[in-house]
Amino acid sequence: MATEATDQPTTHEPSLWQPRIVALLCNWCSYAGADLAGSSRLRYPATVRIVRVPCSGRIDPLYVLRAFERGADAVLVAGCHIGDCHYAEGNYYARRRMTMLKELLAFAGVPPERFWFRWVSAAEGPEFAHLIDEITQKVTPLGPYKPELREKFLLLDDLIQALESLEAEEPVCQHIAPPSAPVVEATAEVQPATADPDEAAGEGEV
Amino acid sequence: MARTGVFVCHCGTNIAKTVDVKRVAEEARKLPGVVYATDYTYTCSAPGQEQIQEAIREYRLDSVVVASCSPRLHEPTFQRCVEGAGLNPYLVEMANIREQASWVHSDREEATQKAIDLVRSAVAKVQRNVPLYRKELPITKRALVIGGGIAGIQAALDIADAGIEVILVEKSPSIGGRMAQFDKTFPTLDCAACILTPKMVEVASNPNITLWTWSEVEKVEGFVGNFKATIRRKARYVDEEACVGCGECWAKCPVKNVPSEFNAELGPRTAIYTPFPQAIPNVPVIDKEHCLYLTKGRCGACAKACPKQCIDYTAEDKLETVEVGAIVVATGFEVEPGRLYGEYLYGQHPDLITGIQFERMVNVSGPTGGHIVRPSTWDPKTEHGEEPKSVVFIQCCGSRDEEKGVPYCSKVCCMYTAKQALLLKEKLPNAQIYIFYIDIRAAGKGYEEFISRVQDEFQANYIRGRVSEIIPEDDHLLVRGADTLLGRQVEIPADLVIMATPLLPCADVQELARQLSIQTDKYGWITEAHPKLRPAETLTDGIFLAGGCIFPRDIPDSVASGGAAAAKVVDLLSKDHLLSVPTVSVIDESLCTGCLTCLRVCPFKAIEEVEVEDPRTHEKRTIARVNEGLCKGCGTCAVACAAGCPSLRGFTDEQILAEVDALCV
Numbered sequence: 001m002a003t004e005a006t007d008q009p010t011t012h013e014p015s016l017w018q019p020r021i022v023a024l025l026c027n028w029c030s031y032a033g034a035d036l037a038g039s040s041r042l043r044y045p046a047t048v049r050i051v052r053v054p055c056s057g058r059i060d061p062l063y064v065l066r067a068f069e070r071g072a073d074a075v076l077v078a079g080c081h082i083g084d085c086h087y088a089e090g091n092y093y094a095r096r097r098m099t100m101l102k103e104l105l106a107f108a109g110v111p112p113e114r115f116w117f118r119w120v121s122a123a124e125g126p127e128f129a130h131l132i133d134e135i136t137q138k139v140t141p142l143g144p145y146k147p148e149l150r151e152k153f154l155l156l157d158d159l160i161q162a163l164e165s166l167e168a169e170e171p172v173c174q175h176i177a178p179p180s181a182p183v184v185e186a187t188a189e190v191q192p193a194t195a196d197p198d199e200a201a202g203e204g205e206v
Numbered sequence: 207m208a209r210t211g212v213f214v215c216h217c218g219t220n221i222a223k224t225v226d227v228k229r230v231a232e233e234a235r236k237l238p239g240v241v242y243a244t245d246y247t248y249t250c251s252a253p254g255q256e257q258i259q260e261a262i263r264e265y266r267l268d269s270v271v272v273a274s275c276s277p278r279l280h281e282p283t284f285q286r287c288v289e290g291a292g293l294n295p296y297l298v299e300m301a302n303i304r305e306q307a308s309w310v311h312s313d314r315e316e317a318t319q320k321a322i323d324l325v326r327s328a329v330a331k332v333q334r335n336v337p338l339y340r341k342e343l344p345i346t347k348r349a350l351v352i353g354g355g356i357a358g359i360q361a362a363l364d365i366a367d368a369g370i371e372v373i374l375v376e377k378s379p380s381i382g383g384r385m386a387q388f389d390k391t392f393p394t395l396d397c398a399a400c401i402l403t404p405k406m407v408e409v410a411s412n413p414n415i416t417l418w419t420w421s422e423v424e425k426v427e428g429f430v431g432n433f434k435a436t437i438r439r440k441a442r443y444v445d446e447e448a449c450v451g452c453g454e455c456w457a458k459c460p461v462k463n464v465p466s467e468f469n470a471e472l473g474p475r476t477a478i479y480t481p482f483p484q485a486i487p488n489v490p491v492i493d494k495e496h497c498l499y500l501t502k503g504r505c506g507a508c509a510k511a512c513p514k515q516c517i518d519y520t521a522e523d524k525l526e527t528v529e530v531g532a533i534v535v536a537t538g539f540e541v542e543p544g545r546l547y548g549e550y551l552y553g554q555h556p557d558l559i560t561g562i563q564f565e566r567m568v569n570v571s572g573p574t575g576g577h578i579v580r581p582s583t584w585d586p587k588t589e590h591g592e593e594p595k596s597v598v599f600i601q602c603c604g605s606r607d608e609e610k611g612v613p614y615c616s617k618v619c620c621m622y623t624a625k626q627a628l629l630l631k632e633k634l635p636n637a638q639i640y641i642f643y644i645d646i647r648a649a650g651k652g653y654e655e656f657i658s659r660v661q662d663e664f665q666a667n668y669i670r671g672r673v674s675e676i677i678p679e680d681d682h683l684l685v686r687g688a689d690t691l692l693g694r695q696v697e698i699p700a701d702l703v704i705m706a707t708p709l710l711p712c713a714d715v716q717e718l719a720r721q722l723s724i725q726t727d728k729y730g731w732i733t734e735a736h737p738k739l740r741p742a743e744t745l746t747d748g749i750f751l752a753g754g755c756i757f758p759r760d761i762p763d764s765v766a767s768g769g770a771a772a773a774k775v776v777d778l779l780s781k782d783h784l785l786s787v788p789t790v791s792v793i794d795e796s797l798c799t800g801c802l803t804c805l806r807v808c809p810f811k812a813i814e815e816v817e818v819e820d821p822r823t824h825e826k827r828t829i830a831r832v833n834e835g836l837c838k839g840c841g842t843c844a845v846a847c848a849a850g851c852p853s854l855r856g857f858t859d860e861q862i863l864a865e866v867d868a869l870c871v
Contacts, residue, residue: 020869020870022866022869022870024862024866027278031276031278032278034305034306035276035278035302035305035306037305037310038276038304038305038306038309038310039305039309041309041310042310043310043311043312044310044311045311046307046310046311046313046316046317046319046320049320049323049324049327049869050302050306050324051327051862051865051866051869052277052302053841053857053862054789054839054840054841054854054857055840055841055842057807057840057841057842057845058840058841058842058844058845058854058857058862059845060844060845060859060862061845062859063862063863063866066863066866066867067866067869067870070866070867070870070871071870071871072866072869072870086745086840087745087809087810087838087840087842088725088745088809088810089807089809089842090809090840090841090842093807093842093845093846097845129310
């Protein structure tokens, strides 16, 4: 679908359902890559809505959950390629955080096609256009965001917020109101892996 | 309630052709807090900007959204525009409906709908913006130059000439660096010392330059305009003020066999020494590892010989702290000592030397007094040695070899090898010269012509191919290699073999880079802020780069980069104060538990640990605080904090979530 511009107007087909993709892009590489797709007059589906942040390291996993919560059908997080970060190290942190988030989403039963984490450089306009094509193609068959998923996202959101705001020694489960029994089990299960997601994301190899 | 104004741009037909701009403005008018919305042909034009300013005044707008091109293009334009109407520049947001809507979509309905969404998102954000102000930061009008090679010398002189104080720190006993070791320079064959030593003298005599040799940077704190550097001034054991460099001390020193670093270990030096006769300052240092008095407690010959009682064996390292506004890193490179290819037997045969050793040998002030000899036959007593009749130069002894960890080209070897061949032929016209090469890289003014001259006029035999092994045979070395142009093996009996070894980043530059919060690449070369557009700067404001610490450079490039770094320093330090960027992190100190996770993730060391006292309980506790001079506004800390204490101004959680929410409607 990412093709050279043609002057021929396309007819709008309102009957066709299209997903709503929320993209969180770093200012220096991926947002610039999206701009380049524009200035190169490439075509990609009008399914993506972009939020500009200074660095992929600024992207809190909660933003992704929030987008799902509010009805996004897919979320894309993109930043500079490893080694190219404008702030030297931000994308390393993003990589760890998003890897963790991917696990959490898998735990919540979210199809992997709904969450995308990619590197897009300022020179990769065509790649950006192809990426939006690809996401659209993969997400369209899944259909709209399922309302029943919302509950899960709300839970995950609560869970992460609770984990983040607690002192380490305090028991986590008391602070989460479990809506049903199976979820309590799930909470206990997920706890050790995510005890402090940001510490896991923030320390170590950069 | 907010009073937001929305301005939708047609960008001629760039936007209006695909996006129904009238409808976008209409829909914007329905958004909460939007009191005015309009569309215009060219919003960035003078009348377009006037229209915004008028609307701000007429409708008492407290925030503005411009729906037009990318904020990467025109955000500063519209920030200035609203500022002109008395609005804080951080109360404007842009909806990118050109690059990210009209130019990438052809369906008018879809593009218009997307534009409406983007405007809604920008409105949601701007209504959560707060005025941000740039702060005035003081500047210390003094510069620190680290490294006294030709690049550092040039930078120091240029900064000092602009009337700014400079502290030049050099870790070896004298300034001069690599260039001081060279005999002549390519392609003009200027004598290196003749053009370098006047500059060294200039450094010593310039009243604006404080020269600290035998010193190293230990610690750097602070931020642009306000650095605090701790310099270790290593014990010299010689009174620098009193010494006149008469040389009585090193003449009497009984330790005479320490390999000379300056002569690339080709000759010896004494334990008390100046690296070379033209050293600046011309004050010796005592090598505490080899000095008999300092190691065994007996000798003292130099102290007895010194007519001015300059020797002090009890001297100790001194730490000096200096405040500087800018720093130039000009720490240069190291020359690989020839150990990469075991099959070349370096170190096992004295007639196998490196390029830098040949440079010392051919120099009249070098260990052989400028005689080109086979080191195995050299007798220092009679100062005589056998002259080589057949000499083999081997280029790329490690460079361009991924296996050896040096996939890059060291850039200067093709040229210096040709130069050395020429110097050799000048002194020994009957010698046969063979040069093994992979490619000849002679891009530079007069370089290619120089190579041709060495080939034609000086009859150097260039052999394209690599050397597979060097075998000691009778009284010579047998060099076995391939001639890939003729497609056959060659064997050359050589009296002297000279290897062009790769240039490597200095081993200790990593620690310095850590202190300065600047980056190095995978080899250890220091990374520029931008390889094309900001080659003299680093990503840390106020820290600049010159010379071969970035990558191998020849003399003209090093001098040029020294001048470029100096221009940047002068530009910075000629200001009376700095304006801070307000879009930085700020930590809510009342929430901060002092876990310092943010401090650990900050790539710019912009977060400091501070102790505060509770005004009520007088309890002391540790918290994290952002140094706004250092913070670059990446926001990594804001995500890392478990309690959400840091918040990035201009990109707060509230602002970003408002955008996300607005897009999901």
